Amino acid sequence: MTIAIGHTARSRIVTRGLLFALPAILLMAVIYIIPVIVLMGFSLTDYSLGALNWRFVGLQNFVAAFKDPVFLRSLTNTALYAAIVIPAGVFLGLGVALLVHGRKASRGFWETAYFLPVTATLVAMATVWQFLLHPSLGPVNAAIKWFGFDPVSFLGNPALLIPTMALIGVWQILGFNMVLFLAGLTAIPQDLHEAARMDGARNPIDRFLTVTWPMLGPTTLFVVVTTSISAFKVFETVAVLTKGRSGSETLLYALYLEGFEYSNTGYAAALTLIFLAIVLILSIGQTVRMDRKVHY
Amino acid sequence: MTRKSIDLSGIRKSFGQTQVLADIDLQVREGEFLSLVGMSGCGKSTLLRIIAGLEMPDGGQVAIGGNDVTALDPSDRNLAMVFQSYALYPHMTVRQNIATPLRMRTLSLPARLPLVGRLLAPREARNRIAEAVNDAAEMLQIVHLLDRKPAQLSGGQRQRVALARALVRQPAAFLMDEPLSNLDAKLRAHMRDELAALHRRLGATFIYVTHDQVEAMTMSDRIALMIEGRIEQLGTPDELYRTPATLAVARFIGSPTINLLPAEVSPEGRLQVAGIETGLVTEPGPATLGIRAEDIHLAPEGIPARLIRTETHGADRYLTCQLATGDGQTIVLRQGASDPRPAHPQDKVHLRFAEGSAHVFGPDGRRRNHSHHRMVAA
Amino acid sequence: MRRFIPHILLAAGAAVMLLPFYWMILTSIRTPAEIFDISLWPVPDRFNGVENYGQAATSVPIARFMLNGVIVCSGILFVQVLTAVPAAYALAKLRFPGRRILMALVIAALCVPMQALALPLFVGLAQANLLNTYFAQMAPFFLSVFAIFLFRQSFRSYPDEIIEAARMDGFSEMEICWGLVLRGSLPSLAAFAIFSVVAHWNDLYWPMIVVSDTALAPPPLGMLLFSDAETGANYGALMAGATMITAPMIVCFVLARRHFIAGITMTGVK
Numbered sequence: 034m035t036i037a038i039g040h041t042a043r044s045r046i047v048t049r050g051l052l053f054a055l056p057a058i059l060l061m062a063v064i065y066i067i068p069v070i071v072l073m074g075f076s077l078t079d080y081s082l083g084a085l086n087w088r089f090v091g092l093q094n095f096v097a098a099f100k101d102p103v104f105l106r107s108l109t110n111t112a113l114y115a116a117i118v119i120p121a122g123v124f125l126g127l128g129v130a131l132l133v134h135g136r137k138a139s140r141g142f143w144e145t146a147y148f149l150p151v152t153a154t155l156v157a158m159a160t161v162w163q164f165l166l167h168p169s170l171g172p173v174n175a176a177i178k179w180f181g182f183d184p185v186s187f188l189g190n191p192a193l194l195i196p197t198m199a200l201i202g203v204w205q206i207l208g209f210n211m212v213l214f215l216a217g218l219t220a221i222p223q224d225l226h227e228a229a230r231m232d233g234a235r236n237p238i239d240r241f242l243t244v245t246w247p248m249l250g251p252t253t254l255f256v257v258v259t260t261s262i263s264a265f266k267v268f269e270t271v272a273v274l275t276k277g278r279s280g281s282e283t284l285l286y287a288l289y290l291e292g293f294e295y296s297n298t299g300y301a302a303a304l305t306l307i308f309l310a311i312v313l314i315l316s317i318g319q320t321v322r323m324d325r326k327v328h329y
Numbered sequence: 330m331t332r333k334s335i336d337l338s339g340i341r342k343s344f345g346q347t348q349v350l351a352d353i354d355l356q357v358r359e360g361e362f363l364s365l366v367g368m369s370g371c372g373k374s375t376l377l378r379i380i381a382g383l384e385m386p387d388g389g390q391v392a393i394g395g396n397d398v399t400a401l402d403p404s405d406r407n408l409a410m411v412f413q414s415y416a417l418y419p420h421m422t423v424r425q426n427i428a429t430p431l432r433m434r435t436l437s438l439p440a441r442l443p444l445v446g447r448l449l450a451p452r453e454a455r456n457r458i459a460e461a462v463n464d465a466a467e468m469l470q471i472v473h474l475l476d477r478k479p480a481q482l483s484g485g486q487r488q489r490v491a492l493a494r495a496l497v498r499q500p501a502a503f504l505m506d507e508p509l510s511n512l513d514a515k516l517r518a519h520m521r522d523e524l525a526a527l528h529r530r531l532g533a534t535f536i537y538v539t540h541d542q543v544e545a546m547t548m549s550d551r552i553a554l555m556i557e558g559r560i561e562q563l564g565t566p567d568e569l570y571r572t573p574a575t576l577a578v579a580r581f582i583g584s585p586t587i588n589l590l591p592a593e594v595s596p597e598g599r600l601q602v603a604g605i606e607t608g609l610v611t612e613p614g615p616a617t618l619g620i621r622a623e624d625i626h627l628a629p630e631g632i633p634a635r636l637i638r639t640e641t642h643g644a645d646r647y648l649t650c651q652l653a654t655g656d657g658q659t660i661v662l663r664q665g666a667s668d669p670r671p672a673h674p675q676d677k678v679h680l681r682f683a684e685g686s687a688h689v690f691g692p693d694g695r696r697r698n699h700s701h702h703r704m705v706a707a
Numbered sequence: 708m709r710r711f712i713p714h715i716l717l718a719a720g721a722a723v724m725l726l727p728f729y730w731m732i733l734t735s736i737r738t739p740a741e742i743f744d745i746s747l748w749p750v751p752d753r754f755n756g757v758e759n760y761g762q763a764a765t766s767v768p769i770a771r772f773m774l775n776g777v778i779v780c781s782g783i784l785f786v787q788v789l790t791a792v793p794a795a796y797a798l799a800k801l802r803f804p805g806r807r808i809l810m811a812l813v814i815a816a817l818c819v820p821m822q823a824l825a826l827p828l829f830v831g832l833a834q835a836n837l838l839n840t841y842f843a844q845m846a847p848f849f850l851s852v853f854a855i856f857l858f859r860q861s862f863r864s865y866p867d868e869i870i871e872a873a874r875m876d877g878f879s880e881m882e883i884c885w886g887l888v889l890r891g892s893l894p895s896l897a898a899f900a901i902f903s904v905v906a907h908w909n910d911l912y913w914p915m916i917v918v919s920d921t922a923l924a925p926p927p928l929g930m931l932l933f934s935d936a937e938t939g940a941n942y943g944a945l946m947a948g949a950t951m952i953t954a955p956m957i958v959c960f961v962l963a964r965r966h967f968i969a970g971i972t973m974t975g976v977k
Contacts, residue, residue: 046385049880050803057794058809060850065816068827075826082830129720132713139714145964146721149728152960152967154909156927157949160934161727164734164942170742172730204724212968266820269911273931285822285912292826293916302826309823316818383871404877416868420890433877441882 075302082296094303104304106280107287110195114283115264117199118206122260123253125203126210131241133211134218144215148208155205159273162201163188191279198270198281206263210256217252221245262315265308284308332359333394333501333534335380340389342375349375351558353389357502362528362535364545366581367555374506376555377538381504382406393501404433409495410504413511415487417479417494424475427465427493431458434498465493468527485516492527502534509544521547542582546570554578576694579619585647587688588625588660592618600689600699603655605632608684611699617690622647624686625662631681634660636674641666650678731953735759735946742942755943762941763933763948771922772929772952779844779925780904787851787903788896795858796884800870810859816852822912829916843917844925848907854899861892894969901963901970905956926952 076094080087098104133143150158165171166187174184187197221244229244268285275281277290288308292301335357342350349372357363365373378384380391382403391399398406409430417426432441435458440450466472469489479487488508495503508524509517525548528535539545545552546566553563562574573579579587590602594616600609602618609618633653640647646664651657660680684701691697734742736756763769797803798810824847832843865888873883889896911927918924921932933948960967 046801047803050797050801050806053793053797053801053880053884054803054806054809056790057850057855060790061809061812061816061852064828064847064850065812065819065824065852068824068831069819071827071830072824075830082833125720129717132717135713136717141964143717143721144968145961147724148964148968149957149960150724152905152956153728153953154927154930154949154956156909156911156930157953158727158731160930160945160949161731163934164946165727165730170942172726204727208724262820266822268822269927272911272915273934288822289912289915293829298826298830305823305826309819312820312823313818378871381871381875383874403871403875406875408875410872410875412868412872414866414868416866416872418869418873418887420887430876438879 072302072305075299076306078299080299082298087299090299094300095307097300098303098307103282104287107282107284110280110282111265111267111284113195114199114202114267115261117196118202118264118267119257119260121199121203122206122210122264123256126207126256127214127249127253129207129211130214130218131245134215144212147211150205151208155269156273158205159201159270162204163274166197188274191281194275194279194281198267198274201270201274202264202267206260210260213256213259214249214252217249218245221248258315262312265311265315284311332532334359335502335534335536336390336392336395337376337380338390338392340376340379340391341387342372342379342384343387349558350379350386353558353560355553355560355563357534357536359394359534360532362525362537362548362550364537364539364549364552365555366539366542366545366552367561368581369540371555372558373538373540373555377504377506377536380536381408381410407501408504409498409500409502410506411491411495411508413507415479415491415508415511417487417490419479422476422478423466423471423482423490424462426479426490427462427475427497428458430494430498431461461497462493465497468496469493484512485520488512488520492524496527496531500533502536505535505537507539508537509539510541517544524548543584546582554581556581572696573619573688574696576617576619576690579688579690583621585622585661585663587619587621588662590618590620590652590658590660592616592689602632603652603658605654607687608701609687609689609699610701611689611697612691615692616697619688619690620660620682620686622661622663625660625680625682627662627664628679628681631679634678634680636676636678638674650680653677728953728957731946731949734942735950737943739941739943756947759941759943759947760951762944763951766944767929767933767948768921769929769933769948769951772924772926773955775841775923775929776908776925778841780907782841782845783848783907784900784903786845786849787854788900790849791851791854791858792889793881793884795855795862796888798855798859799862800865800867800888801880813852813855813859817856821847825913825916832917838917839920839923841923844914844923847913848903851899851903854903857895857899858889858892861895862888865891897966898970901959901967905967905970908956 077089077091078087079090079094129143129147133140133147136143165173168174168184168186168189173187178184185193187193225244225248226240229240266285267283268289271277271281271283271286277286282290284304285308288301288304291297291304335355337353337355337357340350340353342348353376355376365376367373375384379386382391382398382401382405386399389399390397393406393408417423418429421429435454436446436450440446440454442449462475463472466475469492471486471489471493474482474486474490479490482490488511491508505524509520512520521544524537528548537545537548546569549566551563551565552569554561554569556577562569562578564572569578569582573582576589580589592600592602592607592615594600594611594613596613598610598613600607600611600616600618607618627648634650635653636648636650637659638649640649644666646666646668648662648664649659650662651659662680687699689697689699736754736759738753738755738758741753741755794809798806798813828847829838832838832846837843837846869887870883873887874880878887908925909927910925911931914925914928915931918928921929924932930948930952934945
């Protein structure tokens with residue numbers, strides 16, 4: 034008798050927990066789980082949106098992807114973009130953080146100045162950059178000419194498209210990385226710097242190498258991971274500046290064209306899975322880090 | 330209203346593989362101050378939380394005032410609880426904190442909402458709550474703190490607010506989970522007196538969980554001493570002190586800790602410690618002799634020992650002695666400060682104890698009956 | 708002298724960082740004739756701001772874009788908080804079967820970028836005839852696994868004893884969740900709100916997929932349409948439009964810098 038009563042009370046508690054989580058569980062199914070399954074299904078078919086019939090094509094889409102010059106080009110473009118943005122974004126972010134960290138009164142000002150591009154709408158700012166880099170109207174080329182060099186056609190010369198967009202990418206992410214590094218720097222105990230000084234690390238570079246850099250290890254790893262994930266998701270600058278002309282597609286832009294402009298749903302699904310695989314590989318490190326803070 | 334009996338029968342509880350409570354039966358009488366005492370992990374807090382309804386027992390029954398409440402939510406049991414951390418709502422003022430139990434019981438949900446609630450709550454109900462809050466605050470002398478937030482209070486003040494929140498309504502009983510453990514020693518002693526006085530004044534049922542035997546001994550009508558999920562002994566403080574049912578109880582209750590000496594009982598029933606006859610007679614076999622510090626005295630003759638250390642505690646003096654025979658067992662004895670000063674350290678002394686005050690425990694740890702046939706021999 | 712080196716370096720860097728903002732605002736108040744003037748002198752020959760901003764506001768519906776942005780961002784944020792808070796509370800403080808699985812799913816979902824789900828979600832919305840609606844713009848973001856994760860971490864530190872005291876006092880579980888526990892996590896809520904609003908105000912990818920009707924475009928998509936239509940014709944008006952679209956986030960950022968930085972850097976998921 035009492036056991037039965039205890040049971041209903043217990044199941045009431047259980048129901049309450051489920052009820053609280055229910056909206057999230059349903060949305061999780063509709064937004065994540067079902068779409069991922071559907072996506073995998075699409076990738077094995079030649080389905081295109083609006084088509085009446087489709088057939089199962091096995092792994093053909095994936096095979097085609099690695100023979101598709103556009104996709105392969107988008108892959109190399111994205112890799113090149115990342116190869117510029119990751120080192121430049123990380124090391125410039127670190128450098129600025131080190132400089133800002135020592136400031137007392139002016140710290141707020143510098144933080145604001147460098148973080149501003151992170152908050153700004155990238156689409157609008159890319160438009161501004163387009164103007165700034167204009168061969169004849171822009172101040173950047175005016176400055177180049179003033180120094181006596183030939184004007185550079187940043188957004189005309191196909192070879193310069195990806196590097197130019199990468200520079201805008203660095204401009205945008207630098208402040209974000211700076212703030213992450215600042216948090217890492219603040220977490221280093223002052224005693225360690227003092228101990229290093231007592232131990233004879235007299236100049237700042239010695240102190241940086243013996244204390245700061247090793248202590249920033251986890252932060253640096255995190256910054257590298259987040260920077261590379263953002264690099265592989267570059268989209269806005271391409272959409273505004275080049276629209277993929279002269280072979281300047283990036284991964285996400287190629288995917289957008291196939292899936293939403295050309296409606297090659299099945300093929301685009303295969304590309305999406307490749308994109309997802311890259312992002313997942315990159316984010317494993319990050320998740321392990323976050324997971325370590327979780328105790329369930 | 331605040332005098333309800335609480336009956337527990339067959340309460341069982343496990344967390345995963347670990348059994349925390351094994352078949353607990355306990356009758357708390359109406360108006361009684363009952364302490365649940367034991368070391369951490371003995372299950373006393375879990376038992377209290379089961380009474381409160383915060384934890385569901387795996388089996389058994391909880392009854393308040395004769396009504397089965399096992400399946401009821403905590404809020405439907407009409408119990409008040411004072412938590413170890415006081416659990417004050419951090420965003421509310423002291424006044425709002427104390428008023429909360431009443432607001433929840435007397436106002437409807439819309440009337441409890443912020444802002445609009447003020448308009449919906451009947452004026453009369455609001456006045457009644459304000460009055461009750463003031464009465465509780467006056468009783469605990471915290472009227473001047475009513476408009477502060479918990480973060481602005483000292484530990485002792487928070488404690489009083491938590492008590493006020495508990496007694497602002499008339500609960501069936503008060504449950505307290507180590508309420509004094511976050512206070513410093515002096516304040517703790519003071520609050521002990523206040524709690525005991527509060528209990529006398531309210532005449533309510535109190536169930537008090539503590540690991541501190543002094544708190545339990547000084548305030549309780551009865552003590553339930555718990556060990557490993559069982560109630561080892563239930564009785565008045567005197568009973569637990571004078572006739573501990575087991576070795577574990579004897580060891581837990583009393584300060585300084587009872588002296589426990591390994592003993593041997595000869596086939597004819599004579600109990601010997603370190604080869605010396607004690608004059609006690611009991612069943613043959615190994616045993617443990619327990620003697621409280623105040624039951625041992627220095628004497629011209631008795632068990633030979635050596636004085637090692639003297640500690641003065643104001644009215645009392647503790648002498649630590651080492652037995653001359655056996656494997657050098659130490660014994661603590663208590664003297665009044667006015668007793669003649671003992672010999673110097675390292676001096677030889679003789680110890681005696683009254684047989685009537687000795688406790689004998691068998692190898693199973695249970696108390697054993699004994700008699701005495703003559704005075705301790707030298 | 709050595710004391711000034713950091714400042715000089717920082718100032719040089721900051722000049723590059725801020726140049727686009729400066730150029731944007733400067734051009735937005737210049738006349739079309741002055742577009743060819745590459746000087747950075749802040750005072751234009753003739754203040755043309757009124758015309759440029761006027762044109763940007765009338766030739767394309769900038770105000771409409773901004774309104775769309777406000778509707779979409781607030782709708783998303785509202786549902787995100789509404790669904791994430793109870794789920795996070797359940798994960799942090801309640802026991803129910805499948806809790807570990809749900810937590811594992813949340814962490815797994817944290818790694819999945821929205822762009823990877825766009826295709827099936829788009830097909831689904833197209834089948835349901837919901838493209839070109841506010842709902843389509845908001846729906847994929849109704850569940851923020853990041854919010855669940857963040858709030859759960861924050862809720863866990865709320866003292867259990869206060870929750871128990873509240874249960875004994877007769878609070879309903881909903882009141883405990885929204886009235887007590889969430890109240891203890893207001894900084895997290897503020898940070899998340901900023902994160903969410905900034906992310907969706909600036910997002911281009913998803914609106915570009917589901918919106919083709921200009922009247923429903925959020926600011927970034929509107930900006931894209933605007934610059935496509937106007938390139939070369941009137942840089943002044945274009946920059947005025949860019950300024951108007953960027954301004955709300957910039958102004959909020961400068962006013963609440965600390966919260967903004969906390970909100971945006973809480974995650975690498977951008």
